[in-house]
Amino acid sequence: MRLTILGGGGFRVPLVYRALLDDPTVSDVVLYDTDPRRLRVITAVLAAMPGGPPVRATTDLDDALRGARFVFSAIRVGGTAGRVSDERVPLAEGVLGQETVGAGGVLYGLRTLPVATAVAERVKAVAPDAWVINFTNPAGMVTEAMSRVLGPRVIGICDSPVGLVRRAARAAGADPDGPGFGYDYVGLNHLGWLRKLTVDGTDLLPGLLADPAALGTFEEGRLFGPEWLGALGSLPNEYLHYYYFRRESLAAVRAADATRGEFLDRQQGAFFVAADEQPGRAQELWERTRREREETYMADSRAASGGWERDPHDLDGGGYDRVALALMRAIARDERTTLILNVPGGGAVPFLDPEAVVEVPCEVGAFGARPLPVAAPDEHQAGLMLELKAVERAAIEAAATGSRRAALRALALHPLVDSPAVAARILAAALPDDGRR
Numbered sequence: 001m002r003l004t005i006l007g008g009g010g011f012r013v014p015l016v017y018r019a020l021l022d023d024p025t026v027s028d029v030v031l032y033d034t035d036p037r038r039l040r041v042i043t044a045v046l047a048a049m050p051g052g053p054p055v056r057a058t059t060d061l062d063d064a065l066r067g068a069r070f071v072f073s074a075i076r077v078g079g080t081a082g083r084v085s086d087e088r089v090p091l092a093e094g095v096l097g098q099e100t101v102g103a104g105g106v107l108y109g110l111r112t113l114p115v116a117t118a119v120a121e122r123v124k125a126v127a128p129d130a131w132v133i134n135f136t137n138p139a140g141m142v143t144e145a146m147s148r149v150l151g152p153r154v155i156g157i158c159d160s161p162v163g164l165v166r167r168a169a170r171a172a173g174a175d176p177d178g179p180g181f182g183y184d185y186v187g188l189n190h191l192g193w194l195r196k197l198t199v200d201g202t203d204l205l206p207g208l209l210a211d212p213a214a215l216g217t218f219e220e221g222r223l224f225g226p227e228w229l230g231a232l233g234s235l236p237n238e239y240l241h242y243y244y245f246r247r248e249s250l251a252a253v254r255a256a257d258a259t260r261g262e263f264l265d266r267q268q269g270a271f272f273v274a275a276d277e278q279p280g281r282a283q284e285l286w287e288r289t290r291r292e293r294e295e296t297y298m299a300d301s302r303a304a305s306g307g308w309e310r311d312p313h314d315l316d317g318g319g320y321d322r323v324a325l326a327l328m329r330a331i332a333r334d335e336r337t338t339l340i341l342n343v344p345g346g347g348a349v350p351f352l353d354p355e356a357v358v359e360v361p362c363e364v365g366a367f368g369a370r371p372l373p374v375a376a377p378d379e380h381q382a383g384l385m386l387e388l389k390a391v392e393r394a395a396i397e398a399a400a401t402g403s404r405r406a407a408l409r410a411l412a413l414h415p416l417v418d419s420p421a422v423a424a425r426i427l428a429a430a431l432p433d434d435g436r437r
Contacts, residue, residue, distance in 0.1 A: 001332060004030045004064050004127075006119060007074035007136070008057060009038025011268055011293075014045045014286055015321040016072065021051040025329055031057040032064035041275045041282055048283035061119070065126040070328050073119060073146075074135035077112045080268060083261035086111075087253075089430045093422045096250050097259065100138045100190050101242045102416035103423070106395055107430050109138045110407055113399030116142045120149035131331055131368070133157060133324050134342070140189030141392040143342045144357035145399065155369050156342025157327060159319025160237050161185055161359060164194055165340070167218040168235055172197055172204040186349065186374045186381065187359050188388050189342050190239035193381055209233065243384070246416060263296065327364060334366035343369050351382055356389055387415050404433065 003020075005013055008031025020026050029052075033039045039057040046055050058064050065071065076082070086104040087097030097104035116136055123132055132154040134143045143156030165183050169176040174197065184196035197205040208214055209229050215221030221229065223241050242249045253259065258266075271289040275282040323339060330337045338361050345358040348371040352358065362369040377385060391414050398406035404427065412423035 001026055001069045002028050002030065002067050003053075003070050003072065003328070004032060004068040004130075005072045005074065006032050006061075006064065007076060008064075009033035009035050009042050010074050010076065011271075011286075011290070012074065012135075012320060013042050014049070014283075015290075016324065017046050017052055017055075018049060019321040019325045020053060021049060023325075025332055026053050028053050029055045030064050030068065031055060032059070032061060033057075034059060037276055038272060040279075041272050044275065044279040044282035045286045061122055062126050065123055065130070068127045068130045069332070071123060071127065071130050071132045072135060072324060073116070073132055075112070075115065075119070076136075077115045080261060080265035082111060083108070084259065084265055085430065087259040087261045090417075090426055091254060091259070092429070093426055094250075095418060095422060095426075096242060096246065096253065096416050098242060098253075099261065101239055102414060103411055103426050105138050105190075106391060106410050106414060107426070109141050109392075109395045110399055110410070110431065112136060112138075112142060113145050113396060117145050117149060117399070120146040120154065124149055131155070131328075133327055135320055135324070138189065138392075140342055140357050140359065141395055143189075144344075144355075144392060145396050147344055147355070147357065152344070152368050155327065156189065156357065156359075157320065157323045158189055158340075158342065158359070159323055160190065160239065161192055161194075161340040162323055163319055164220055164235060164237060165197075167220065168194060168197055168205070168208065171214045171218045171221065172208040174199050174204055183361070184375055185340055185359075185361060186377050187237065188357075188385055188392075189359050190237060191243075191384060191388055192237045192340075192359050193240075193377075194235040195233075195375065205235070209235075243415065260296075264293070267292065327369070330364040331366055331368060336363065336365045338362065338372065339364055339369070341369050343371055346371050348372070348374055349385070350376060351386065352389060357392075358385075384415070387413065404431075407431065 003026045031039055043055060043057050083099055086107040090097035090103035096102040123130055132150060134154055134156040136142045139156045139158050143154060146154040166176045174181055180200040182198040185192055185194050187193055196203050212226040215226045220235055220238055223238060271285055275285045327339055341362045342357050342359050343362055344355050345352055346354045348360055349358050360374050361372045363372055391410050394406045394410035398410055408423055408427055411417055411427055412420040417423050
């Protein structure tokens, strides 16, 4: 069974390949990227990982897709330099710039959606029976745009929800892999809430939320603090820190020496240059760079919540790859499992239409992914989900039609953008007006 990785020169690709070592599910891997140097470097990193399937690299998209049973889409349109712009342009207007949240996330989506849609069209033409597992951010809106071409054969993934569930379970004294374990989670990508944590039907979440010591043992507990979590009555996805603590988050980002995008642009740029010059050390250089990347993940939010170091078990990577491989194996082998995924809700969230992509627990098997019933979101959760879905839909419209009015709507309707005038200036700076309306 062939696995094709779009964005195969991406920094996280070795994590996926490492998870394939000594696993017979995948017969061969094809890496696709538009950057030959990145492909060379990542191929050298993979070559130092014995036991995995054979690897071939190509810069031809149709060549990469032919014969693929699964396609992992992990593209970054505009590279890390594009991310730097997405962050800096909003910050100059006094609003948050972040890869997937706020104005920065909208700008990234506007740049990425046309390419992701074009990729979906080539998959449909060249590999119509392939399953596409979308890593590309902003994952919710990208998956929804691709689903308009591929239907249920594209499934979006994110490692944040599964990480939250597992960390909260351990803090509550439960085994997330044990019998009788369950949970309730609902939201959109990077905008979700864990609302139940059960063992044999007993909900452990209220006790966890009432225990400051236990909350202090894991990342989301420290990030949001016991007072707010107790008042909220649920455990939010880590990215909701940008919404709940917007003033503190913005201050931390502006006070930092560099944005996250600037840090990664320098770090990864240096890695690819060094590894290309020293291919024999490519894996060593990659591992050192990966560790530093994990240690500094969401550093601005941690600074805004008092400053603390990440737990050692969260530094090993293996989030996206574990979810993607679990999804792929469940479909390929028809091994039924439950995963939190980004899929059209099909009515699982009653105030959104069935085609709206949501992030909910799904049953997975040879048929793909089916959303499971979830408790209705409360008024607060529903309000934020509706606001963000309107943003996503406006961005998808803008990308599909070239409408600047839709792009302006996408920016101005975002709850982290405080003025349509600010949104208009951000749009003008990031995407100069070409006369289209």
